[in-house]
Amino acid sequence: MVKKSKSTGDSKVLSAAPTEHPQHIGIVAHDPYLEPFEDAIRGRHDHVAWKISQLTNHGKETLSDFANGYQYYGLHRIPRGWVFREWAPNATDIYLVGDFNNWTESEQYRCKRIPNTGNWELRLPVRAMKHGDLFKMHVKWNGGQGERIPAWATRVVQDEKTKIFSAQVWAPKKAYQWKVNSFCPSKDPLLIYECHIGMAQDAEKVGTYTEFKDKVLPRIVKDGYNCMQVMAIQEHPYYGSFGYHVSSFFAPSSRFGTPEELKALIDAAHEQGIAVIMDIVHSHAVKNEVEGLGNLAGDPNQYFYPGDRHEHPAWDSLCFDYGKDDVIHFLLSNCKYWLNEFHFDGFRFDGVTSMLYYSHGLGEAFTNYGDYFNGHEDDNAICYLTMANKLIHEVNPSAVTIAEEVSGMPGLAARYEDGGYGFDYRLAMNIPDYWIKTIKEKRDEDWKPSSIFWEVKNRRADEETISYCESHDQALVGDKTIIFRLIDADMYWHFKRGDENERVRRGIALHKMIRLVTLGAINGGYLNFMGNEFGHPEWIDFPREGNGWSYKYARRQWNLVDNPDLDYHFLGDFDREMLRVIKSEPKFNLTPVQEIWHNDGDQILAFERGNLVFVFNFSPTRSYTDYGFLVKEGSYRVVLNTDAKCFGGYGFADDSVEHFTNPDPLYAKDHKGWLKLYIPARSAVVLRKCE
Secondary structure, three states: OOOOOOOOOOOOOOOOOOOOOOOOOHHHHHOHHHHHHHHHHHHHHHHHHHHHHHHOOOOOOOHHHHOOHHHHOEEEEEOOEEEEEEEOOOOOEEEEEEHHHOOOOOHHHEOEEOOOOOEEEEEEOHHHOOOOOEEEEEEEEOOEEEEEOOOOOOOEEEOOOOOOEEEEOOOOOOOOOOOOOOOOOOOOOEEEEEEEOOOOOOOOOOOOHHHHHHHHHHHHHHHOOOEEEEEOOEEOOOHHHOOOOOOEEEEEOHHHOOHHHHHHHHHHHHHOOOEEEEEEOOOOEEOOOOOOOOOOOOOOOOOEOOHHHOEEOOOOEEOEOOOOHHHHHHHHHHHHHHHHHHOOOEEEEOOHHHHHEOOOOOOOOOOOHHHHOOOOEOHHHHHHHHHHHHHHHHHOOOOEEEEOOOOOOOOOOOOHHHOOOOOOEEEOOHHHHHHHHHHHHOOHHHOOHHHHHHHHOOOOOOOOEEEEOOOHHHHEOOOOOHHHHHHOOHHHHOOEOOOOOHHHHHHHHHHHHHHHHHHHOOOOEEEEEOOHHHOOOOOEEOOOHHHOOOOOEOOOOHHHHHOOOEOHHHHHHHHHHHHHHHHHOOOHHHOOOEEEEEEOOOOEEEEEEOOEEEEEEOOOOOOEEEEEEEEEOOEEEEEEEOOOHHHOOOOOOOOOOOEEOEEOHHHHHHOEEEEEEEEOOOEEEEEEEOO
């Protein structure tokens, strides 16, 4: 299987200083430590402004007007027939071949070059082709020729017997009728369920858009998530690439169903209040020439950087040339296409670190601010990403954009007007790395609440993040999920109710605590990968030669969480209740994360957000009676307890008891008192202040 490499850079982000200097550009005003690099920051900002002016005819048009390429290129049904266009400046001749002409060149299907451009065009009568016909381009250039799938194809299918990909005429008589035409994602907070359509079924096969809509979407709704992040939508030749080796950027993967079935899934999600964002891959492209853009018309550099920058050294793929206006046009049009044609609510941009640096971030430490401004940054890519964010929010002001970025580049999720790149969120990639390292390397007795608290809230003050304990990356072959690191093979033998051993009980307890402390400290959103909420066993391994093309590990075993006799449902039930508690606090994202207490010796951590108080005891052996915390005076009720029997715990505490603060003359003027609790070992509790 192809596993997508990640940067090895340090994921820690320097915290912003509180002092502001209004005379500086926004992100520098928020963080004076950036002052030595303000010229570089302004230079990048000015580069974007200049490029936008150039592309929009000095402001006479909009970026959205510029990004209409998908309406011009590709195959389109028009009132009097068909029109096909392709950008192929190096071509000397282009024919369409397909079912309609027995796959042979004919003059009727010969494209004409549009004078003084690199574009080719073909106009055909209605009878020249029909919905469902397969076709390709036969492209000729000086010194060669070959069959190619059009770069702007919106439907690409694979023959089950020959495994050959072809474009397909897609013009159904009746266009999809949207039930929800306008949707605004809930962002308070954004709770993301990361998912993969193909591996979302119990059966050992490729799942479909319709099966996902009917069987998995109801689970997401019930569990309390308000956003789906869907992977592997753009067509990719190799299923095992997890969708990261894209060949046809405008074609939703046909292995999952038809475009209309994808639209129906998104529509159904919107009907139930679920936003749908797409994992979009603009950081690289598959090297394939027949299926992809690798050598569309005899020029391997048409879409990609030349020379040493042509191929990605770690991903076996090609790197887009973000300095070319035609490439920017292609990629920006791609963003607008998915927003307008499929009603996606935004994007998680894959591989942003790889785009930002000439080194792709490989082997770099990123230990100080100078590492982000030392001349090894790709200003063309930075310009593209900033324009993409501006375009996306111009097309849909409520859209969501997330950057998968590990280096900690300042300004990534700051506003363009402040000198930032305009993402709404950045992934907090330090957090899963921290949990892996902690579970692997530290004894339970050495888990330090101060370190945990620092890590889950380590972010820039002026940028929102998506926090997560683990994503699909930690579930791939060669890695381990949190539950497997905690319990390993005992999951196979002692995960039945009443048959748990100590290792299983430890794993169940820590799985809940790790999730709760990560979610409790968010400042934007939270992400969970499909199945990890209930501790899905085993890894993800897509069909490949090495496993006999098996689907055994490329599926989700929902039967496990549905079985009341197994422990999986404890974790799933806890995840659902955890999200409910978080959503019950109004404007949770706006409530500051305020530390109440930590003691590394006792392994106790407490913090508050609004009217919620979070208390953690990470000690594996020590329970505490009447452990006191100074909080706002009043009474408190338990709203969530990881140790409750309904979540697979021991149920040592009586959660029906209302807790009253004890007055203290020293803190009376601050209206604070002592809240004293019984805190069992290896447990956490959330309390709400009563009105």
